[in-house]
Amino acid sequence: MIRRSDYETDRGMSIALTHVLTIGITTILIAMLLMAGSTMLESETERSTETALETVGERLAGDIDNVDRMADDSDDVSLVSDRPRTVSNSGYTVTTLSADDCGDRAPLLNDSNPCLELDASSTDVTVHVPIKVDNGIETGTSVSGGSLEITYTGGDIEITEADR
Template sequence: MIRRPDHTSDRGMSIALTHVLTIGITTILIAMLLMAGSTMLESETERSTETALETVGERLAGDIGNVDRMANDSDDVSIVSDRPRTVSNSGYTVTTLSAGDCGERAPLLDDSNPCLELEASRADVTVYVPIKVDNGIETGTSVAGGSLEITYTSGVIEIAEADR
């Protein structure tokens, strides 16, 4: 059998090319899955943080309402509201806002009641919770989350970090 010199075989080249293309496509698909997974994890973390801040805010607003009701029967009232220091592995601050500030910052709230602004430090999440009080409340005060002391003296409710 005589072999012709113009006859070449591309078979070895096609196997190597197939392997390179398969590895390249697999790498791209894995990278896309990792990016999509990290985006989903980030959005779930934000959603979890928002839910946790709403829960903390609602309970804190309830404690403020309790102090407000007790203030009608007494001159000085003080309670400690134990709340978690972190939510979703992030610290947070609680700020009391006036009714006008609530209407500007939180468009879903009307400007008839003051509110609490809870802001997470590690996530870009801010939650607003309205407060219903008959007595005055000191606004513009920011405290770190955790054990908070809610006091009523001289007609004003104040929030401060509890001494523990």
């Protein structure tokens, strides 16, 4: 025969246990959602940074091409290329690489043209953009993103930070 006092004690334990399990499962689910959300946000930030660096690099390559074409008609050419200082809340550097270095660092580029290497500082994103110049370009120089001056003075094309 079941006594009433045993039944009431078991029922009280069952409610407390249910609450503890519910809170535990909810906590685990929320923690998993937060981890998945942060991973997704990080990958989206990297993708956004890569796209922005590609855009900046292609526009800078276009400006270098313009200076190269103008250098055919003149001995001294200077162009200021205004680019953003940051992309996706990250500063970046622009480095000119020789054709051999481009082939080593960027396997999708062939060894026939020099390239620009754009490297974001706060994320692990590096982009390579090929450039085609007839007059030659000074390689191995690095400049921070922002206003850049592209000059040709009878030798190679050079990229420096603009004085503004």
